[in-house]
Amino acid sequence: MEKFFKLSEKNTTVRQEIIAGITTFLTMAYIVFVNPAILSATEMDQGALITATCLSAIIGTGLTGLWVNAPFAMAPGMGLNAFFAFTLVKGMGATWEQALGVVFLSGIIFVILTVTGVRKALILAIPMELRLATGAGIGLFIAFLGMQSMGLIVDNPATLVGLGAFTKPVAISVIGLVVMAFLEVRKTKGGILLGIVITTILGILMGEIEAPKTIISMPPSIAPIAFKLDILGALKPALMGAILSFLFVDLFDSLGTILACANEAGLIDKDGNVEKIDKVLEVDAASTMIGSLLGTSTVTTFVESASGIAAGGRTGLTSITTAICFFIALFFSPLIGAVPAYATAPALVIVGVFMFKNLLDIDLRNLETAIPCFLTIAMMPLAYSISIGLAFGFVSYVLIKVFVGKAREVNLILWIVAIFSFLEITGLMKVLVGKFF
Template identity: 50%
Template sequence: MLEKLFKLSENGTNVRTEIIAGITTFLTMAYIIFVNPAMLADAGMDKGAVFVATCLAAAIGCFIMGFVANYPIALAPGMGLNAFFTYGVVLGMGHTWQVALGAVFVSGLIFMALSIFKVREWVINSIPMSLRTGISAGIGLFLAFIGLQNSGLVVDNPATLVGLGNITDLKPALAALGFFLTIGLVYRGVRGAVMIAILAITALGLLLGDVQWGGVMSVPPSIAPTFLEMNIADVFQVGMISVVFAFLFVDLFDTAGTLVGVASKAGFIKEDGKLPRLSKALLADSTATSVGAVLGTSSTTSFVESTAGVAAGGRTGLTAVVVGILFLLALFFSPLAGMIPAYATAGALFYVAILMMSGLVSVDWRDLTEAAPVVVTCLLMPLTYSIAEGIALGFISYAAIKLLSGRGREVSVSVWVLSAIFIIKYLIS
């Protein structure tokens, strides 16, 4: 049955290899079951319900990717998108988390339509690579800033707005130790390095009396507080346009980049440069995003950590299915997830930030018309505390700089249109 479903022999693999690959992928991305509930809880959502929604959305996404697209790519609520959800849309713009879930749901439907009608290549290719790089790097800076604040390493300062916290206090010190431990374990190639670092810092917090013991396993919490709680009606407001676009673009670019990266490592890309079953893979991602919103979590997306499973030999959707099963088993570890303090996840946020900022090396810094919009996008995301504002101002600056530099012809129609929409939004909001 497995051979027929996943074509194991055709892809040069077997059941044992796929299971090992699935376990490897899960260990590298399991930190999301701790980080996501903690982050969305700051938006006022029930932490236990978000934990269940995180595990279920990840499992459903993995199953669709595995059974329908037959790719060894795992999905879960994405880092950066969850930060934008909480600190940008809810705390920053003042919308309710129900409206934010509605925006995630609508963005998933749009993504699904782009996949079904096969216009996603036009959308992706029409956005300049420099802007895509700037968006990713900006989200990385945003995550790093959130990690610094949550851990107390950066605090409010009346004179300078922000300043260095007391790094000798317990929480900032443990946060810094968690970051150092994460990088050290990742560099040494330890499987599950991020999750190990989170659990180690939590254990230290427990020993030092800052964390209260809550147990390890129990029956999963109720998902009722977040299930079907999304507010779709209020999404169709002028002020929500940039929010929906932000959720859509980040998910779209993140998914496209992950698919290409993992497919290249696995040798799936054909000689003509095309990726087989691309529509099915994108459909799996967009469906998981909408389903996740229904359950009660931010956008679900493909995880670049899937490359760890590919490196371990994973070549088919069975790898993704194994990851999905492990996410379902993780449902019974809610007490452990509930004990994780914010400073224990700061190292993970910083590590993900490093990965997201690494793409800046590809920017042509000698061309100011390309480099300047990247810097605008990168800096304004953390400084405005909004991924949506960073994207909007990045598009506007790209179009304006190219036009005033006499290179307006290099700007695609989609960039002109989006820039105009963003300007209109600012004028009437």
């Protein structure tokens, strides 16, 4: 291990790396509960989703450890799974098989963009403010979904949404949210996971959840969802915009996470570049393709990797340890499957808070950027679509630059993105694609 992971060179030890890997797992283990809960809204088999979630995390995180030798963990991303379930399937009417095809195609494009270097040009073309607003908007959208799943927010014919009745499950869920918030404020490692466990136990004690008859068993079969993706169906004109949206969100989500974690892990060279960033991005893209074959939404680098890095993780041994923890979690599927949606829903609210913190780095005093950022953030939950929020942000940013006489500040790539976004918002995209294809 010393020779392979270069532990001495990175000033770390086997013990330190193992502790760091376990720390990373504890802070992101909630995804094993939450991802199946979100994706099962599309009628996908929940047991199979538990297995697919763990396997994709094992493969992505393991590849990062063995090939890149970096302390980064990967799993199906929050926000991207919500986009899969609620925008693509429930909103646009795609089947979950077609949605998996969309994820697979976005992964292929991701690989091509990374290998050819086009990815860097795209990153530089999008203003930093809009990148930050995207994260904040997805955070707000995820929190909104969490509150709906808790039963705290319900539909109201007069006002569209309103406060739900405080039934016993809602009360248990709210208590769970308070517990998670308390643990996170106290910086308790694995606070979200511990909150889910406490909420579930409370539900069992109050007779709202049936305790599982067994805790350990072989993992559920992945057959109901594995290799069921519909690639040809994903190529239909109506889903072209969804492929680009998946690509865009994963592009900046993974990049932002890698940059933040690399700085903490000491993986920045003297010129300010992240060491082996191309390899990390390639693993990210390959993991997305593999995840779609297994039956889950986009796999991406998790920001929770920072917790393991803070605990001393500096090499791929941290990632390998995290991957082993996910492997062990595979055999606790009866326990995971017994956790109800209202126990995992508070986790969505807390994760939404984490993502919404991006707002702090946006200069809201400058209306030239504040307006596009606000529209990006607000339209995601209001239109129930991440892609619509992105489209409003791009179009308004370009229009404002034109109106104030700064059109030359908008680069060609952003012009093209804004034009496609305008066509998507107005519905002209479907008309034009339908006409030519």
